[in-house]
Amino acid sequence: MKKLITALFIVAVALPNAYAADFALIVNQSNPENSISRGDAKSIFLGKKSTWPNGVAIKPVLQKKAAIHKGFTKAITGKSSKQYANFWRKATFTGTGVSPKSLSSDAEVVTFVAANAGAIGYVSPAAAGDSVKTLQVQ
Numbered sequence: 001m002k003k004l005i006t007a008l009f010i011v012a013v014a015l016p017n018a019y020a021a022d023f024a025l026i027v028n029q030s031n032p033e034n035s036i037s038r039g040d041a042k043s044i045f046l047g048k049k050s051t052w053p054n055g056v057a058i059k060p061v062l063q064k065k066a067a068i069h070k071g072f073t074k075a076i077t078g079k080s081s082k083q084y085a086n087f088w089r090k091a092t093f094t095g096t097g098v099s100p101k102s103l104s105s106d107a108e109v110v111t112f113v114a115a116n117a118g119a120i121g122y123v124s125p126a127a128a129g130d131s132v133k134t135l136q137v138q
Helices: 002-020 038-045 066-077 081-094 106-115
Strands: 024-028 059-063 101-103 119-123 132-137
Touching: 024 106, 038 059, 038 066, 059 066, 059 106, 066 081, 066 119, 101 106, 106 119, 106 132
Parallel strands: 059 101, 059 119
Antiparallel strands: 024 119, 024 132
């Protein structure tokens, strides 16, 4: 029984980190931040944090690609992609929030983030080029 509990604990701790390698969290090059806590990223993508420490409005952007979106929402928000969509449906219906913009590809996310000072999004690690800055998630 102890071995089962230990194994379940290891899986529970390692699972969010497994998803982290599946995406890169990117921001505009002008953003002074180099890292972000998982809690701050969660607050941003759940609409609870709306400005960067320098006062610039945050513009989160999602990706429609199922695999990367699934890994991101689980790793950062702790929600399945279905739970995340339901969260934003409820917020929109009740008037407490508006879902972040959703784009179709890594290239579209990189282009949007590169063009908008307060933007933050996620892409496949290989897609995060020199036009954006990759944040370390702590």
